[in-house]
Amino acid sequence: MSNKIIFVGDIILPNLSNLKCISAYLIVENGLITERGAKDYFYKYQDNFIKRGYQIKILEPHQFLMPGFVDCHTHAPQFPNIGLGLDRPLLEWLDKYTFPLESQYSDEEFAANVYSKVVKRLINNGTTTACYFGTLHLEGTLELVKSAIKQNQRAFIGKVSMNIENDAGYYNDTEKELREVKTFVEKVFEYNNDLVNPVITPRFAISCDNDLMKKLSVIAKQNSCLIQSHISENKKEIEYVLSTNPECTSYSEVYGRCGLFDNKCIMAHGVHLSEEEIDMFVRKGASIAHCPASNTRLKSGLCPVRKLLNCEVKVGLGTDVSGGDNASILDALRRAMDVSEHLNLLGGKESALNWKEALYLATLGGARALFIDDKIGRLEVNQEFDALLIDLYSKNSPIDKYTYSVAHGEEEEILERVERFVYLGDDRNIVQVYVKGKKVKDIL
Ligand code: GUN
Ligand code: ZN
Incomplete structure (x- = not known):
């Protein structure tokens, strides 16, 4: 043909x-x-x-x-949990449902089986580009890379970094973590596939200490990799992050001091960012992956997307499975409109997003947020x-x-x-x- x-x-x-x-x-x-x-x-x-x-x-x-639709933030390994445990807020949900499931991905066969179905499901829903979190596991996350390459999906894929202890025992010591991240980046580049790229992925400031995050920023810089993480999703999370970083006045400052924002950077959520933090996003050219389904299901809050856009922050949409309950960006698009409408109905100053703007977030907005709008989206x-x-x-x-x-x-x-x-x-x-x-x- x-x-x-x-x-x-x-x-x-x-x-x-x-x-x-x-x-x-x-x-x-x-x-x-x-x-x-x-x-x-x-x-x-x-x-x-x-x-x-x-x-x-x-x-x-x-x-x-x-x-094509661009999913700026999703967790491929969490698909077996989709629709479970959503009566709990973020930190409880992570401990009870998410870390125990993600621990299973030391089994490469299990990983390969789940990941091939996840990639297929996203493509079926029109997601031509996805920015994925994998798990802590090097080999398991390489299975996700192989699935995306095999099925010809454009993807950013991150081996998740965590070095702070949790009940599931789901973390690495710092040296091992850094070694494995470097190997992961090298192996993904060895595939020499122009659709799939590695992304440096410190899970969030509760799972990574500052020393690890600083060293991950250096690896990102040396390899010209994107960085992805979570920021300011939930009030308890923010309180905890500030209590462990008393020298900082905001969550963004914690990441800023570790150099994360000195790279191309996409942060999921940003529900509760202050004006100063929004300013920092604009100055540093960092993006937000807005994840309305998970922000509602995990009771995190209503992200003021219109305000972020008015301030000229780059915004794309994320399904954030399995905090989000739906793999489709078309669903995320509608929920972004709903959240924005609810904010306005609750007396917000900003007007609600209309469907044309939401469609932009789902496509070109996502491409911009992932720094690839020179390649796709137009x-x-x-x-x-x-x-x-x-x-x-x-x-x-x-x-x-x-x-x-x-x-x-x-x-x-x-x-x-x-x-x-x-x-x-x-x-x-x-x-x-x-x-x-x-x-x-x-x-x-
Ligand atoms: N914060 C840290 N890890 C996660 C995760 O897996 N999902 C969500 N929604 N927030 C997080
Ligand atoms: Zn997430």
């Missing part, structure tokens, strides 16, 4: 301030978008395109192309083709065929179709998924 393909139809271009829908053609060659133009131009010169040997895919009016020339083909009327679609429309003109009609997918759609509507031009799901 030709590796040159032309898509012709409606293409959605999310942006924070201005989502655009265009009727266009898009040429993908060897995974890269090489040309984009008006649909009329394609039809005028259709014969020439056919002669040049392109495979041509004309979309139906009830189909559209959009950038469906424009020179970007890699990570995309979803959405079909409103696919088999068993949850979206009704016959509905009332108030649209005036073609662009509004397309917008209505996207809006209905955002509010009602699910994996059944995500009929094809592409990562760097390769089709990784096809139920068309």
Whole structure:
């Protein structure tokens, strides 16, 4: 089959301030978008395109192309616990459910089995890029790397670092931890796969001492790796972190003093950040992975996403399984809108996110938060083709065929179709998924 393909139809271009829908053609060659133009131009010169040997895919009016979903924060090893223990707040939930489960990943066969299913499930839900926490285990986490490579998912994958004792005995001594992180980074680079990269992953300030975090910052710098962690998720967590770091006035200062923010850095949650901390995020160019499902289920709080965006913090969405109860970024998108609406209803100054803004967070916003918006998220020339083909009327679609429309003109009609997918759609509507031009799901 030709590796040159032309898509012709409606293409959605999310942006924070201005989502655009265009009727266009898009040429993908060897995974890269090489040309984009008006649909009329394609039809005028259709014969020439056919002669040049392109495979041509004309979309139906009830189909559209959009950038792939980006999950900025999830825990692959926690999937066997999904939907369990969510009546407890964060620190109890970690001790009772999460650390005991994660300890099981010393078993590489168990790890390989879970991880291949997790990657498949995310791809099925349209997640073309995921930023994963693995576990403490070097070999186990390499199984996640192998699964992502095998299934052609774009991914950042971190071997979790922890050196502070807990009841499950789930931690390493500092020397062993540093040795294994270095080996992990080397091994991932040895795969020489441009879709999968290692990410330095201190779990959070309760699991890592400052000495370890400082040394992890150096490893990140030496290897040009992203750093991911959790910050300011839960009030008890913050209290504990400040009590063990009395010289610091904020959680962000603890990480700042350890040099984490001197790297490309994405922090999950940021529910309770102060104005000064938000300033630090902006100054350092650090990102937030907003995880509305887990913030609600673990009773952590309502993250003021609009405020973060107004302050120009980079924000993407995370499913944060299994603190979150759903693997789909489409679900996270809706829950981000709900949380934002609830904040506004409770008297917040900022307006709620609308669906177009939420769709931006789920796609280009996530790419920006992971520092890869030069590669993906815009469906424009020179970007890699990570995309979803959405079909409103696919088999068993949850979206009704016959509905009332108030649209005036073609662009509004397309917008209505996207809006209905955002509010009602699910994996059944995500009929094809592409990562760097390769089709990784096809139920068309
Ligand atoms: N903080 C430290 N570890 C975790 C985790 O696994 N999930 C969440 N939601 N928060 C954390
Ligand atoms: Zn998390």
